[in-house]
Amino acid sequence: MSIKQTVLNPSIKRLIEDGFEIEIRRQHLLVHSIPYLNQSREIKLATLVCPFVDNGEIDTPPQDHTMYFKGEHPYDGMGKEMSQVVNSENKSILFDDFNADYYLSNKPNGQPFNNFYDKVVHYHTLFVSQARVINPNADGRTGVVHGQRDERSVFCYPDTASSRVGITAITQKLEESRIGIVGVGGTGSFILDLIAKTPVQEIHLFDADSFETHNAFRAPGAASLDQLQALPKKVEYFRKMYSVMREGIFSHDYFLDEHNIHELNECTFVFVAVDNGMARRIITDHLVKEGIPFIDVGMGVEIANGVEGDPQLRGTCRVTLATDALNSHLPSRLNLEDDDEDAIYRSNIQVADLNALNAALAVIRWKQFMGFYLDQFNAHNLNLVIPFQSLTRDDCPKE
Template sequence: MSADLISRDPYLKRLQEEGFELEIRELILLIHSVPYVTGDMLLGRGTLVCTLSLDTEGLTSTPQTDHTMWFTGEMPCHRDGSPMTNIINHSAEATVGSDIKVRHYFSSKPEGTGQYANIYDKVVTYESHLGSAARSYDKTANARTGIMLASTEDDSPFAIPDSASSRYGIVTANRKLSGCIAIIGLGGTGAYLLDLATKTRVAEIHIYDDDQLLNHNLFRSPGAPELELAKDFPRKVDYYATLYARMHYGVKPHPKRVTDDNIDEFADYDFVFVCVDKGSSRRVIAEGLVRLGIPFIDTGIGLGVNENILDGCARATFVAPGTPWKDVTTHLSFGDDDEEANVYGTDIQVAELNSLNAIMAVMRWKRWLTFYRDERNERNATFMIEGNNITNRRI
């Protein structure tokens, strides 16, 4: 994807054609071999570093949204050895992305709008700041070395460039969300779960459901429906796999119900989200996942209506590997005829409660993986509509 971006983007391509040593890692641009003057009034070479902002077509934004640069070398100086305080905002060791070590942070706004018209102008300007001093010692000192670097192809599962992670400084945190996960049930909550999961770096997202996509399903799923895909009443998993292939390469559909006969295939997954409303199915899935030692989150919503006012709850129960079965049964209902099952089986669902239930589950999963801080370590969380509150309990 990195090499493809350079070939498609006219400004990056121009930089490369002029001889700049470009490398792209996780949508972070590195310009290597930039000449500069050290504090000892010697020539050195360092690397300019900046995150890339992209437009809706996946090309570098015009104008640029950020006017700053990082630098990896020693303190860059003028010809007389005095630091370039005109462009140095501050100097401190830092890490950009997951592993790019930098030492200086530059800030040099262009006159007028304060924004560079494009990435080409930005790179050339910063190279000129450093290189002009270097060329006063050696006229041949230039970042245009003509060396063609093979841009690093990262292991991104995304079908579009992930410009958000580098932009917001969460590359390392996002890499904690890896491996293969599964979502059982693509009703309202499961569909929202899939939407959120496709924004993460998990390698594969396996989705299980044997139902067809019907019109009422579209009113409790994220986004506007793709009517062309939905017109022939496809299986839910096939519809969503096609839809989200635009975002994530790893969505794998399984148009089948999870039973005793196939539960063992979940041994290949790192985490499972369970979004079913039938108690007997929940028992089969929970027993199997506990036996296999696979961590999972079981979700559920219960809504009732009285005098045209809806009330109820949304629940997310986390079961870690090694959890005793008696603790699992504390919060999960497995009967199809008991009181709780009747509440969960009323079949009243609304998009906002489905989406909230999915958010509760995804955030608990991310805290399990230390993407978010977790000081409570709750195993069951229940949101109550009437009080607008979430109660947390440890199993």
């Protein structure tokens, strides 16, 4: 039997060679056509599923001894429920509208599995031994070969974080997004860091500035001195950084204005992280006109006298969402006026932890908008006040 060259894991190779119907989809291992008996003692075919951690040619152990079961409730050859195998009914969508029906839990002699081959063979034996009471030739090793890799993934290696905790189906809500990030300075670069780890289809970075020393101290990761001395464009620096993890990152090393603002039209959502009022006006006016939802972020940090005149920093982190449901609040929330650039440079205090916090609030709010996180308020403006450690919610669309 021919095995696809993309199959490197020794357990998977061995299972295919044995004739099991193996499929790897969305960081899950699927084993199709497993014979079992239903309540009427009829032979049916089930699919066994569990999260799959792929590490190339290294035979990694499963995360635990459990599996999901897609099929009717299994019974033994005497017509009794297989309660020693079925832990509970579990009607859950794992990915791609693929639903499981039951949750299985059974250890051989109470010991964990060392590899996926042993795990699959163990569960196959439990079910096929009962099916052979009715048909001695029942066998899940059909020899049918399935594709072994999901070519739709944008990642260079599997996102096992989602599959391990069973949130792959929820994460898929983000897949079709084409994200624009306008400004990849302090907050914008942290937005990129978080968005890059989601399965969005495309990420477009817009910024004309170079990556300089002061940027290195309020951006994710660590830049080398050689990288800083090369003065790369911000967008290209970050594109290279995150391209080792994923595909679909595009750099645009220029500012957006009236002549090229249309380049945002292909985006399904935009993060605006600029510190110029007129630029913000051009961008946000266009997005509202085109009906493209977006989040504008902002920080206001200043030096203040603390206890006994000790100088300390105080300020706020703002996240403002604009959608078709509500965008009339923008003039009262955003600075849309022309600015004194020298004054901005002198007073624009930014600290990496606040940049990261502002970005995290923005990405969380986007994930709520996308249905990833539960949203009970639908607030279109959030303000985190640093001295009070308080978060205020405003601008909730009326029913």
